[in-house]
Amino acid sequence: MACYRLVPEWNTEITTVQKVENMARSNGEADSAVAEICARHAAEEGPVLPILHDVQAHFGYVPDAAIGEIAQALNLSRAEVYGVVTFYHDFHREPPRSHSLKVCRAEACQAVGGRDVWAAARTAADSGDADIDLEAVYCLGNCACAPSVQLDGRTIGRMNVERVSALFAAGGRAGAPS
Amino acid sequence: MKYYISCDSAAVSIGANETADALARHAGADAVVRTGSRGFYWLEPLIEIEHDGARIGFGPVEAAEVPDLLAAIESGDFESHPRYVGDIDTLLRDQGQCRLTFARCGVIAPTDWEAYVAHGGSAGLRAALENSGQAIVDAVKESGLRGRGGAGFPTGIKWQTVHDQPATPKYIICNADEGDSGTFADRMIMEGDPFTLLEGMAIAGVAVGAEHGYIYLRSEYPDAERALERAIEVAREQGMLGADVLGSGKAFDIEVRVGAGAYICGEETSLLESLEGKRGLVRFKPPLPAIQGFMGRPTVINNVISLSTVPAIMAQGAASYHDFGINKSRGTLTIQLCGNVARPGLYEMPFGVTLDHLINDIGGGSVSGRPVRTAQIGGPLGAYVPASHFDTPLGYEELAEKNAMIGHGGVVVFDDTVDMAQQARFAMEFCDIESCGKCTPCRVGSVRAQEVIDRIIEARDTDADITLLRELCDTMINGSLCAHGGMAPYPVLSALNHFPQDFGVAEPAETA
Numbered sequence: 001m002a003c004y005r006l007v008p009e010w011n012t013e014i015t016t017v018q019k020v021e022n023m024a025r026s027n028g029e030a031d032s033a034v035a036e037i038c039a040r041h042a043a044e045e046g047p048v049l050p051i052l053h054d055v056q057a058h059f060g061y062v063p064d065a066a067i068g069e070i071a072q073a074l075n076l077s078r079a080e081v082y083g084v085v086t087f088y089h090d091f092h093r094e095p096p097r098s099h100s101l102k103v104c105r106a107e108a109c110q111a112v113g114g115r116d117v118w119a120a121a122r123t124a125a126d127s128g129d130a131d132i133d134l135e136a137v138y139c140l141g142n143c144a145c146a147p148s149v150q151l152d153g154r155t156i157g158r159m160n161v162e163r164v165s166a167l168f169a170a171g172g173r174a175g176a177p178s
Numbered sequence: 179m180k181y182y183i184s185c186d187s188a189a190v191s192i193g194a195n196e197t198a199d200a201l202a203r204h205a206g207a208d209a210v211v212r213t214g215s216r217g218f219y220w221l222e223p224l225i226e227i228e229h230d231g232a233r234i235g236f237g238p239v240e241a242a243e244v245p246d247l248l249a250a251i252e253s254g255d256f257e258s259h260p261r262y263v264g265d266i267d268t269l270l271r272d273q274g275q276c277r278l279t280f281a282r283c284g285v286i287a288p289t290d291w292e293a294y295v296a297h298g299g300s301a302g303l304r305a306a307l308e309n310s311g312q313a314i315v316d317a318v319k320e321s322g323l324r325g326r327g328g329a330g331f332p333t334g335i336k337w338q339t340v341h342d343q344p345a346t347p348k349y350i351i352c353n354a355d356e357g358d359s360g361t362f363a364d365r366m367i368m369e370g371d372p373f374t375l376l377e378g379m380a381i382a383g384v385a386v387g388a389e390h391g392y393i394y395l396r397s398e399y400p401d402a403e404r405a406l407e408r409a410i411e412v413a414r415e416q417g418m419l420g421a422d423v424l425g426s427g428k429a430f431d432i433e434v435r436v437g438a439g440a441y442i443c444g445e446e447t448s449l450l451e452s453l454e455g456k457r458g459l460v461r462f463k464p465p466l467p468a469i470q471g472f473m474g475r476p477t478v479i480n481n482v483i484s485l486s487t488v489p490a491i492m493a494q495g496a497a498s499y500h501d502f503g504i505n506k507s508r509g510t511l512t513i514q515l516c517g518n519v520a521r522p523g524l525y526e527m528p529f530g531v532t533l534d535h536l537i538n539d540i541g542g543g544s545v546s547g548r549p550v551r552t553a554q555i556g557g558p559l560g561a562y563v564p565a566s567h568f569d570t571p572l573g574y575e576e577l578a579e580k581n582a583m584i585g586h587g588g589v590v591v592f593d594d595t596v597d598m599a600q601q602a603r604f605a606m607e608f609c610d611i612e613s614c615g616k617c618t619p620c621r622v623g624s625v626r627a628q629e630v631i632d633r634i635i636e637a638r639d640t641d642a643d644i645t646l647l648r649e650l651c652d653t654m655i656n657g658s659l660c661a662h663g664g665m666a667p668y669p670v671l672s673a674l675n676h677f678p679q680d681f682g683v684a685e686p687a688e689t690a
Contacts, residue, residue, distance in 0.1 A: 045473060048455030049438055080456075087457040087614075088438030090397050102398075106359030107554055108590045110604070111517030112545065138441060138558070138608060139357055140398050141365040142188045143514065143590070144219035144522035153400055157191035 033058050034066045038073035048074065048084050052091055061092040089135075098131040099172030102150040103164070105136045108143035113160065117147045120161040124168035132172045179251070181205060182226040182233070184284065186215035186369050187401040188362065189222040193240060197223040200244035214370015216284035217524025221263060227251060233285075235263035273525065273540050276502065278490040278510050279483060280526045283370035289408045291416050294373045300418060302489030306381045307426045314385035315341050318488060320496035322508025327353055327444075327481030328556060328585040329661075330574045333488075336478060339468035340386040343476035348388035350379050350430075351453070351472060351479045354395040354402070355437055355444040358557025360588030363512040364482035366524055368395070368402035371486075372409035373418070376432060378485035380423055381492055382478050383430040391432040392472070394449050397439055406434050441612035445660050446479045448614060459616045460660040481586070483512050503529035507573035507584075517553070517590035518544045534568035537591055548593040552676070554601075556585020558608050559665035561672035562592075562601065581672065583665075598673040598680035603631040605673075609666035620663025623654045627670065637682045644674070644683060 037054045041047035048070070055066050062085050071078045085091045103121045104114060118136065125134040142148035145157030149164060151172065156163075183198045184190075201210050218224060221237035225247065228234075236247055239261050250259040263269065270277060277283075286293035294300065306314050319334030340348055352375065356364035368375060379391045395403055410432055413419040421429045435453055437443050443452045447461035450472050471477025487509065491499045499509045507529035513536065516522040520542030527536075537543070537550060544550050552562045561582035563570065570580055577584050592601075610624035630647045634640055651667035658664040674681055 046435075046453050046455035049435065049452065053436060053438070074455075083457050084455065088440050090437075090439035104359075106608070107558060107601070107604070108360040108516045108588075110601075111590055111592045111596070137398065137439075138612070139359040139361075141356060141362040142191050143360050143362055143516035143588070144217075144524075145188045145192050145222070146516065148191065150398070155187050155191040157188060 031065075031069070034069040035073065038070060042073075048076075048081065049088075052085060052088075056091060060096050061094055064093070097133045099152055100133045100135065100150075101167065101172065102135045102137040102140070103159075104138065104140050104142070104146070104148045106138040108139070109147040112146050114147040116161050117149070117159050117164050121149075121164050121168070124165050128168050130168045130171050132168060179205070179209060180211050180228060181209055182211045182213050183223060184215040184370075185212035185288070185401075186222075186284075186366060187399075188219060188366075189215050189224070190401075192219075192222055192238075194223040196241040197225070197239050197244060200241040201225070201248075204245055204248050211287055213286060214283040214288050215366055215524075216266060217280070217366060217526075218269075218521075219523045220521045224263070226266060232265045232267065235266045235269070236261040237263055273527075274531065275526055276510050276528055277526050278494075278499065278502075279374070279487045279512060280367065280371070280524065281490065282374065283367055286371070288370055288372055288405050289412050291373070291412050294371075298493060299373055299489075300377060300424070302492035303377045303380050303384075303418065304424060305492045306384055307424060307428070311341055311385045311387060314381060314492070317491060317496040318385070321491045321499040322503070322506070323484060323487060323491060323499070324507070324574065325481055326483035326487070326512070326586060328358075328583070330584070333480060333484050336468055336480070337382065337386055339466065340388070340476045340478050343469060345476055346387070347390060347475055348386055349472045349475060349477045350382045350386070350388045350391035351449070351477055352379055352391065352393040352482055352485055353444060353446060353449055353479055354393050354399075354482050355441075355449060356399075356482065356586070357396060357441040357444045358559075358586050358588055360516055360554065360590040361514050361557060361586045362516075363514050363524055363587065365399050365402050367482060367486050368399070369405045372402075372405045373413060374486045374489055375406075375482055376409060376413050376419065378488040379432055380418060380430045381488050382480065382485060384423070384426075384428055386476075386478055388478065389429045389431070391430065392453060393432060393434045394437060394443070394453055395434055396437045396444075403434060403436060410434070440614075441608075442614045442660075442662055445662060447660070449479065450477070457614070459614045460662075462659070483586075504571060504573050504576070506575055511572060511584070511587050513572065514586075514588045515541050515591070516588070518546055518550070518593045519591040520545045529573045530571045532569055532571050533563065533589070536572070536589065537568065541591070544591060544593040546593045546595075548595065550591055551594040551596055552592050552598070554590045554592070554669060555588070556583045557588050558605060559583075559661060559668060560585045560588075561668045562598065562676065563672070564676040566676075581668070581675075583668070598677040599631065599635050602670040602673040602681075603628055603635070605666055605669040606631065609663065613662060617657070617659040617663060619654045619657035620659070620666070623650055623658075623663065624666060626650060627654075627667075631670075634681050640682045644681065647674070 067081045071081045140148045147159045224237035226233045226235045250256045282297045315337045323333045324330045440458045442448045443458040448458040452458040467477045513525040606624045606627040613620045615621045634643045
């Protein structure tokens, strides 16, 4: 089944050696940064999501080493924290690319050409070498200005095939409303 | 001269920042006031000025058009300008809009406390503080307000249950996980008039005896998060939140929690799990969240619009709110009209407007110019209503009679190029992707349904597969734990019943 919600399909070229290096690098870094983040949220009710958001903001993703750290700090099992990380679409377990492009696949965008925008984005992501993580999302709340995409957190409305292809051609640097 | 222009993220997504920058360059930064959006998205970027006590609009205005427009305004001869819209209040009135919940959205700067109070803000909370908790609950009951998130449960009855619980602490949780496609009212009010939501939550807190509130906000709304955080800061400075709410001696404070991209967390029990830091798996009910909710404590969970409507009810009286609407649908509905429609936007109207009037008269028909074929109402779990049923008035029971639901008030219009078999397939694909996985009818049923619909599209043994699809839908409706699996069949069955030809079925199908 094709589920384009999760990014790793485009990240498969990361080699095992790179993964081990990433992990080794993040292990040392994780120790202090994760401990500090956990301490900051210690007094909150249900702190796991706020902690994971901060960890991802710090590292760009949730490193494996952080899962054990968080579990220890909150007196949870690693499995419980792992379960939370993997349940939510937002949390990524590998380093992200330089840019993130979220394309809305939901009905309001479909009604005005959203299916074509998504197809063009997939084609561009599959065939080009743009440093962009492509993700499907289901509604950005921008339905009255559809079709919509979100580039690095910034929503762009009235998208079309040409503009989304141009985004990839420009390597994710463009995107001003036109 | 002040120029008002929206900072709403949808307006910004089509160039409002560029237009505002051009305004600041040509008229001076002090002359530009960034507001929320009026909801006239076909006119965004919309610029408003004050003239003879009225707000006059011009739109859509691109950045390059700003100097020409400013020259026309300064000359006083602006009525002939091609971007002239006219008096905004007249436009709202002509459309039949009645802005109670959205009274200030698009009018004032979102976190300007003085403007908020000057436009009637905080009056609802002040009125509530003069009453007992029970009197507030009674007023909400009398207003007829029902949950605007989709379920339509009477808000006052939910509050009564929490009010009557002896256990403490109690919590007020705002469900701001607005994930339904075709809905953006929550986002608009959080970005455009966030104090109203905070005020509504404070009233709920005073009514049921809760001192802490959470706003569970979806992560797709970074601008709303910034607006809410800033509004909470200002509300604390102004004493609307904190240890002594507006000098009443009662405490209430609010925290924003951001979700992590899971549609299912808009389901209230899944939201509670997520807020507690767990996987967003739905809970069995009972116990109701009103009795054992967040951290096992009595909890009010209401949608953004439900809570944001409470201040108007308290300020103007329950009876005045109840006067609007039809039958058991009282007050106003914040309709979000979008999809293939000429004038997409936010329309706050009394319940009872027909789909035909909404889509064709107010909305201007399809933007493509082709005939409108159907509209999906109430989000991805809502039914596709065919154009032949557009005489249906918008109301909870009125739509239920047509096997449809009002949901959060989203109306997504499609023209005659839509392939309803593909729409049905998408409904199940979405159900599959966003299923929490706890119950089998939803987790497995949604996958099997895609396979069956694929076979129907390939037209191998259509009759047998249609029968199978109907049986599968029946299992999901009756066997799912929550509305995600329980309602995903509605768009599928409505597509099948109203548009059988798209599934390769010639004869009219039975009605569900």
